[in-house]
Amino acid sequence: MHADERERGPSGDPDRLTGGPRDGFARTLTAASWVLWLASLAAIWAFVAGVGAVDVAGLLHIDGLTVTMWAVVAFFTGIVHTYSLRYMAGNEGRGRFFVGVSAFAATVGLLVAADHVAVFAAAWLGMGLIMAELIGHARSWPQAREAARLARRSFLASSLLVAAGLGALAWAAGSTTLTGILAGVDALPRWARLAAGAALALGAVVQSALAPFQGWLMSSMTAPTPASALMHAGFVNAGGLLLARTAPVFAAEPFLLGSLAVLGTASALLGKVWKSVQPDLKRRLGSSTVAQMGFMVLQAGLGLFAAAITHLVLHGFYKAYRFLAAGTGIARESPGADAEVSPLGVAGSTVALGTGLASAVLFAVLTGKGLHLDGGLVLAGLVALTGVHAARQVARRANLRDSWRYGALPLIGLPAVALYAGAYRLVRGLMADVPASSSPVELTFLHGALAAAFLTTYIALETGVHRRSRRLYAWLLNAGQPRPETVLTSREEYDDH
């Protein structure tokens, strides 16, 4: 029976083409992002090859941090654009979305190059407004509009704080450029440093959704997934950028650094614990971001601003991946399915402790953090703990061959540490001319307390002692809840246009 002999059924429509986006506008913007990324790589090369920092008419100052962030932001923009070509196909506001992503990239690019305080503040505000637009992308959906409104309010507050802080500094220093201000930080009166530093720190913390300002982030899931990816990879880390840019102000005031370290640690631990009770995937990712941004701020609080920048870049890769892969992992599972584990034993313990020590030593040697009694030691300690934990997990598995049980983790883990060290050194090198980018603080009792907080939480979670408290569970679950007006209880209100 040949095809031409066959009768056509009732609904044949051979002209219909399905699949494959044909949107020229979106493709142009996508191509532009990748071109910009290549240009940013060229900028890095030029910078390293000896061109050095470039000043533009007292408005811009393009240094190592700038070119690094240009490359990172352009990369994320390119990825989000390419992903959205297919993912956002058929979405009515698609053109608007692509423009929003490009505009976001442009604003962040301006922010990291800004020298004049007004330019910086304007870019900070612009970035926030654009992100709020992306959160409220589905304009006909009331809950999305509410989420955007909430985000906008938070970002306005943060912009006011940043503007106030920069304004105070500019006034006190008698200079309107960051380079000018930061050059004379030591000469500034203490009150100016403390007041401005506090305002800037608060602005940073709001934008990075640290506790207790996580509300806008937990209510932002009305954003299309790629916008969330961009948000968690390229927006929330603005706080870290701000701190790195104004590092000398903080470096001059140990009190400010200490406060940052405390705020950071609190969010780092809280975010993780909030995550453990949420069943909702994007909320889990949001809690994780709160925690990771807390860690970034902690690193800043330890005076390790280059490490904070490295962290925000690597975290960006991680979180963007997790968001863009949000649809994976639905599979039938059994309640309480546990792998066969055997007790650790002598061999296992040795391997675990050994791996921990080796990782920490490698980390310290390659990155320089932990070689002295300074802030870096806290980080090295965490690396040690991680190594121990990971090796312990693997060594306990009963049904693995011995050589794998004991050898696999060190074999994979140590190179991973080296890879991180490579990234860190790259960033630190590029940031070499950024004032105070690596000024680790002296260890004090406070740092001991923070380290103890990490250790205690680790042990508590491992032993499960917290599970006895229902009150704690309820509080944790509620802390990660979105604002009521952003929750869709009546399905017919949903409108994706």
Place this chain on the structure above:
Amino acid sequence: MTTEQDLRDIVEGAAESIPRAWPLHSFVTANPLAGFEHEPFPEAVRQAEELFGGRGYPEASVFDRALREGRIDDQVLSEELAAHGFDAEPAALLERADSRDRAGTDHEHPAAERVDRLMAKWLSAFLDEGRANWSMPDREDGFYHAFRKIAPHDGQIPDNGDLAIPEHPTEALAQALAPYPEDEWRRILEHHLAALPGWTQLIKRRQNADDPWQEAAPIDLFAYAAARLALADHLDAPIEPPTRSAPSEARAPVEEAFLAAWERTYREDLVESVQARARAADEGDERPTTQLAFCIDTRSEVLRRHLEDVGDHETHGYAGFFGVPIEYEAFSEERSHGACPPILTPEHPVEERPTDDDVADRYEETTSLLDTALSMVTSLKKNPATAFPFVEHTGAGYGAALSARTLVPGRVRDLLDRLADRVPSPASFCEPSLEGLDLDAQIEYAANAFHLMGIDTFAPVFVFVGHASETANNPFDASLDCGACAGNPGGPNARLLARICNREPVREALAEVGIEIPEDTVFLAAEHTTTTDEVAIFPSPERDRHAAIVDELAADLAEAGQRTAAERWGADDPAKAADEARRRAADWSQTRPEWGLAGNAAFVIARREVPAGLDLDGRAFLHSYDWRADDEGNALEAILTGPWVVTEWINMHYYFASVDNATWGSGSKVTQTPVGNVVTVQGNGGDAATGLPKESLVDVDGRLQHQPLRLSTVVEAPVDRVRAVLAEHDHLEDLVANGWLSLTVVDPTRDHEAVAFQGDRPPTEAEPEAAQIRARADEHT
């Protein structure tokens, strides 16, 4: 004094209008208005709109477009409009229809909204299947008690210190309902159950299911209603629903007329084609080289057509679970699942057992290494101290993965395939166990298959072809797998039946009942991946007996698959189309990897030769049926009570989800978030978004890929036989009489005359449809 049992009965009655919804990992497309099937369709829609909001008929713009594309014949339309009592111009009628106010749900009282939010929060925590590390305390005591114990600590409940939830759910219900007359209770409870329809649907499915999660954390609608009403009471939220709006109208809305006209245009064309083919079909006496039994799924139609073009292959349609209701446990999985339609109970436990222990050991070692890696990573991620170094040390890796998966997804898939090739696949060293089926059961299922399909001559190679899908980053991938296997791949069932049919004792017994299988016939199994249209024949020792035939079949399947892909994607070059299909399957940013059953509109139950000559555009379910071999009508009864009901579920789900995706579907994938491994929600949470997403139904240019038509069934059988089956099964008769689908019988004993069973008129003998319409029109003038 109302007892617990009384209250439970009232709750059950109130829950009748709520359909069941399945979790994402076992997605079943069921009729969202299943609770209203005893009503005529227009009335059911009106009641559902009142209870749940939304719309039950397509928008005017959809009809408009259909008219412009010529899918609704003008003559038919005027006949239908007249028959339904409308006399204005179609365009004017559509305009009026759109501006008509729907019953809709009123804006909720703020306290009621608060109750909804709180309930949604606790339900998502309770129903979580393994996503939260620290799950809700006291789940094992059941929802009511778990809620009762945690509510006093919930800071989002005002005055939670004064919360006094009764100890027993019966008390809670009795207390909350006490101020109202008992004959109102059912209506009140129905309103409360319908407030968060997504979650209620999930609970309803779960409460009677044999599900390990239900054992670990029991919940039922009674407990939910009690908890909800207790909370509503505490918050002073209204218990009573707002008063009922408009009463039933005398006649159906104008959309019903338009829809009927659209369906009739499609159906008349279909019936004409079927009649022509049925009269002309030449069966031929030669023994075919191969025979293949595919699932009735609409996607099979396209492949079958191309396969028969390419070579001497005889294809049949049969339910995708191949008639064996099993509880299947794959070698690589930790728990079993039911592999049969949800209307049946899985009766036989079947395991995938290794036949070669060495290979099995190798496989286990590799998987346990991967398992270990995964659990180590999970453990590092969740711990507050280790998560930070973890992110730093793996960040670069994630960056690389991010780039690769976005920019070169095809290469990533190829790489993963190559790596997977190094690990033996379970199908190559395992076979399905037979202990769960005794010999009688085995004989029964084998006999049923051949009897229902009307096969009496056997080719040397007979293949049972199950189907599955392959998509990346898709929470709805189970919705694309075989619906007859409850959202699972159909391969295991095919392998089981093939194994059964190859057994000597079974063949001997079949011979005794008149099914003579030649000595040289071998049975094989295969799986059709509907996303890429590739068909993989499972390894089997039987394959060697006809190696040449099987090799040629494999080659033909590859060719046919490419042509199918070309037809699907509207491409000219089959090889390129196949590449595009593979790319779509692997691309994590692709929200429309394949269309699944979108477009389904017909079910043809006839001899295989009838649809074999037709191009039904992938819109028809096809079941082979030979009326001459079924004098008792048992095979027809089995098809109508089984597969037909499943197709009605599918058709109705696609219909409602495309008519109003916000209310009956889950909205756009773009803003969804998966919750608890069970369901997705839109945005920040709230009601569970059950149902198919917009991207399964609407194309990139905003066009509905699924035309919202109710199922047109065409059966090639004597009219009396069909009437007898309907008489035996009230539910089926109701479906037809109430207009949920239409049934046309092409009677071979009367020169394939078409008899229509439809609407509210009893079936009449040999009265063509046009005459029926005229008769109705006469009634109205």
